[in-house]
Structure formats: structure tokens, C-alpha cells
Amino acid sequence: MEKEDLISKEMLGKFTQDFKANPQYKITMNAIIKNGIDSSAINQGSLVKMQFTFSDEMKIDKITNQKQSGRCWLFAGLNVLRQKVIEKNNLKDFELSQNYQMFWDKLEKANYFLDNILKTDEEKINSRIVMWLLSSPLGDGGQWDMFLNLIEKYGVVPKYVMPETFHSSQSARMNQLLTVKLREDAAILRESFHKGEKIERLRSEKETMLNEIYRMLCCFLGEPPEKFDFEYRDKDKKFHRDCNLTPVDFFHKYIDINIRDYVSIINAPTKDKPFGKTYTVKYLGNVKGGKDVLYLNVDIETLKSLAVSQLKDNELVWFGCDVGKMMDRDSGIMDTNLYNFDLALDTSFNMTKAERLDYGESRMTHAMVFTGINLVEGKPNRWKVENSWGDKKGEKGFFVMSNPWFDEFMYQIVVNKKYLSKNLQQALKEGPIELSPWDPMGSLALMK
Numbered sequence: 001m002e003k004e005d006l007i008s009k010e011m012l013g014k015f016t017q018d019f020k021a022n023p024q025y026k027i028t029m030n031a032i033i034k035n036g037i038d039s040s041a042i043n044q045g046s047l048v049k050m051q052f053t054f055s056d057e058m059k060i061d062k063i064t065n066q067k068q069s070g071r072c073w074l075f076a077g078l079n080v081l082r083q084k085v086i087e088k089n090n091l092k093d094f095e096l097s098q099n100y101q102m103f104w105d106k107l108e109k110a111n112y113f114l115d116n117i118l119k120t121d122e123e124k125i126n127s128r129i130v131m132w133l134l135s136s137p138l139g140d141g142g143q144w145d146m147f148l149n150l151i152e153k154y155g156v157v158p159k160y161v162m163p164e165t166f167h168s169s170q171s172a173r174m175n176q177l178l179t180v181k182l183r184e185d186a187a188i189l190r191e192s193f194h195k196g197e198k199i200e201r202l203r204s205e206k207e208t209m210l211n212e213i214y215r216m217l218c219c220f221l222g223e224p225p226e227k228f229d230f231e232y233r234d235k236d237k238k239f240h241r242d243c244n245l246t247p248v249d250f251f252h253k254y255i256d257i258n259i260r261d262y263v264s265i266i267n268a269p270t271k272d273k274p275f276g277k278t279y280t281v282k283y284l285g286n287v288k289g290g291k292d293v294l295y296l297n298v299d300i301e302t303l304k305s306l307a308v309s310q311l312k313d314n315e316l317v318w319f320g321c322d323v324g325k326m327m328d329r330d331s332g333i334m335d336t337n338l339y340n341f342d343l344a345l346d347t348s349f350n351m352t353k354a355e356r357l358d359y360g361e362s363r364m365t366h367a368m369v370f371t372g373i374n375l376v377e378g379k380p381n382r383w384k385v386e387n388s389w390g391d392k393k394g395e396k397g398f399f400v401m402s403n404p405w406f407d408e409f410m411y412q413i414v415v416n417k418k419y420l421s422k423n424l425q426q427a428l429k430e431g432p433i434e435l436s437p438w439d440p441m442g443s444l445a446l447m448k
Contacts, residue, residue, distance in 0.1 A: 024346075042340075052332075058314060063396065065389065071388075074102060081151075096156050099162050106221075110178070112286055138179065146293070149291055154248070181209075188205065266298070267303045268357060269299070274297070277430070295432075304406065307383075319413045320445050322365050362440075364441075365447045368386060
């Protein structure tokens with residue numbers, strides 16, 4: 001090793017001298033040691049500017065709470081659907097069961113994982129793809145098209161039909177034990193394959209394994225209902241009862257939308273993903289035989305205009321973003337000017353959005369819902385966000401996002417395809433480009 005490659009005493013001496021030469025560094029050091037970097041670098045101007053008033057917004061009465069679980073994508077999707085039930089049935093408030101969706105997602109992910117293990121049996125155990133499959137067999141995270149698959153196959157139920165449990169709200173231990181079991185199952189299937197077992201025998205083994213996962217899920221989350229009675233009292237105090245509904249019946253009767261009319265639009269400005277093209281991600285999904293994850297990549301202004309169009313039609317917008325960047329949970333503010341980290345630390349942070357994606361600095365981490373927008377001369381300057389972190393965060397559970405934050409850290413929205421131009425609608429029909437499983441667009445929303 002070259003001497004120049006080492007951190008030498010002479011080098012450390014220069015570093016120390018540089019630090020001590022500027023008294024401001026010591027003041028900053030003391031402030032950060034005492035208060036932390038966020039409190040020390042907070043920009044009061046951003047707190048004042050990012051007010052919770054909007055020119056266009058929808059009334060949402062109750063904020064949901066995913067607690068210590070990574071089900072944001074399910075909460076966001078069900079928050080969109082529950083609004084349909086509320087409006088259609090003149091309800092004051094209503095909530096769909098997130099636990100019900102979680103149960104089927106876990107079971108389907110287990111099957112998806114084991115099926116992919118069978119498909120990759122000929123790969124070496126230390127191959128990148130097998131290691132990637134084993135890294136997270138059935139975590140809490142997900143994507144819009146995975147949500148769509150669950151809705152189409154299993155429907156939805158009111159929250160009281162399958163309420164929260166200890167482990168739906170605190171999923172870490174459940175996920176750990178399910179993961180241990182699935183990795184063990186993967187080892188068994190791979191060993192059986194290399195002993196020459198036929199595929200029919202391996203599939204039979206897989207079914208036995210899934211039966212065990214089903215039993216474990218019932219213990220953790222409860223047994224999902226086959227049929228139930230829907231009973232409610234509307235805003236006019238009138239009582240209603242609808243008996244013997246299946247979850248799929250309930251979806252079609254009380255929500256009644258063609259969920260496949262809603263498509264994922266992304267903004268990934270990297271060189272390997274031209275705008276106007278569709279993309280899918282290999283080995284990303286939950287329901288075998290369901291819809292593959294599909295994205296249509298567009299420039300940021302198009303993404304923004306599509307979200308505005310749907311909001312102006314009084315319809316919520318599901319979206320995915322990198323929520324941890326320039327965000328304060330307590331105030332609920334998401335703004336690129338929220339913290340003066342550069343001034344506090346006497347440095348600069350200049351990566352572009354594309355560079356952040358390419359170099360692992362950013363990806364989609366959380367899904368939420370747009371419920372409003374503030375338009376100035378037809379252009380948005382801030383966005384109202386319904387989160388699923390309970391009503392103690394932000395403004396009674398709502399967050400506010402600045403337009404510059406949207407530009408930098410927004411990656412995905414879901415809109416009705418009727419808002420797309422003819423060119424973009426045509427692009428949706430073209431065969432997608434397949435991305436590697438570890439591509440940043442293969443990330444799952446799971447922020448707690």
C-alpha cells in the first residue's frame with residue numbers, strides 16, 4: 001500500500017489545525033452536541049412559509065395509524081378506497097381493515113418467494129439473485145400494483161370485521177419468525193432439487209410449507225373472514241344492514257371502481273430510463289398470476305400536472321416518495337429549505353436527483369395520499385398530504401409538502417389513465433423494459 005493512501009499524523013495535524021482556526025466551528029460543534037443537527041440547522045423561515053392552507057382540498061375526518069409496521073402502501077391504498085365508501089354511503093367516517101390485506105399479502109409473498117426459489121434452483125447459493133431473494137422473503141413493504149392484486153383477488157372488509165392485532169401493529173417479531181421459516185423452506189427445496197426430486201414433488205412440498213405459513217399467520221393476525229354483515233349508521237342517523245357479503249362482493253358493491261384504470265407514473269431521470277417508456281422489475285411482486293408491477297416514466301412537470309388534474313377533480317392521489325429527506329415528523333413539513341445543513345457544517349450537498357438514484361442515496365421509501373393542493377396562478381406551490389402515522393404527527397396527522405420537495409424526492413403517483421395524453425396512453429400499451437431486482441425503482445414503500 002502506498003504511503004499516500006494512509007491517514008498520516010501529518011494529515012491529522014492539518015485537519016486539527018483547520019478546525020481550530022475557525023472559531024465558528026466550535027460554536028456549531030457545541031450547538032449540535034447539545035441539540036442535534038436537525039434542531040441546530042432548522043430554518044425558521046421554512047416553518048413560517050409552509051402553512052397548512054390550500055386552495056383546493058378534500059375533507060378527511062380521521063387519520064389512520066400504521067404504528068410499528070411497514071404497511072404504508074396498504075394504508076395509503078385503503079385510505080383512497082375508503083373515501084369512496086364514505087362518499088357513496090353518506091358516512092361520517094369509515095376505515096377498511098389493513099390487517100386483512102396484510103394477512104393475504106404475507107401469504108401471497110410466501111408463495112411468490114418459494115416459487116422463485118424453485119425457478120432459481122440451478123443458480124449457485126451465493127449468486128446475486130438467490131442472495132437477493134433470500135434478503136427479504138416477505139417484508140411489510142409493497143407497491144401499488146401489489147395492492148391492486150390483493151384487492152382483485154381478496155377484496156376488502158371493514159376494519160371491525162378483521163381488526164388490528166398486536167403483531168399487525170408491531171410486525172418485527174412476526175416477520176422475523178416467518179422469514180426464518182421461509183429461509184429454512186428454501187434450503188429444503190434446493191436440497192430436494194439437487195437430490196433429483198421431480199418438480200411435482202417439489203410443488204407438493206411447497207404446498208405443505210404454505211399450509212404452515214397460513215397457520216402461523218392465523219396465530220399472528222387472526223383468521224380472515226369468508227363472509228360478514230355490513231352494518232352502519234349514516235350521517236342522517238339511518239341504520240343500514242347488508243348480510244352475508246364476501247370481501248370481493250363488498251368491494252364491487254360499496255367501492256365499485258375499475259381499479260385497473262389506475263396506473264403508476266414515475267419520475268426516474270436516470271440515463272438508463274428514457275421518458276415515455278414503461279418498466280417492470282424482475283422478481284418484484286406478491287400474487288402469482290396477478291398483474292406485474294408496471295411503471296410509466298415521465299418528466300417531473302408531467303408527473304406534477306397529472307397529480308394536479310386528478311386532485312382538481314376531487315379525487316385523492318396515492319403517491320410514493322423518499323420521505324426521510326428534509327422532513328420533520330413533528331411539524332409535518334417536507335421542504336428542501338427546512339434545514340440549513342450546508343451552512344451548519346460548512347459544506348455543500350449538490351447531488352442531482354438522477355445521481356441520488358444511481359448512487360444509492362435516494363429511493364422510494366414511503367407511500368401516502370395527496371388530499372389537497374395550493375395553486376397560485378394555476379401552479380402548485382405546496383401539497384396537502386394524508387399520512388398514516390397517527391394524529392400526533394404533523395397537523396393532526398396531515399403533512400405539507402413544498403413544490404421544490406416534490407421535484408427532488410417524489411418518485412411515483414397513481415392516477416386514472418384518462419388523464420394521460422394520447423402519446424402516454426399509447427406508451428402504456430407497449431412492452432415494458434425489464435429492470436434488475438436491485439434497481440432503485442424496485443424499492444418498496446415500508447417507512448414506519
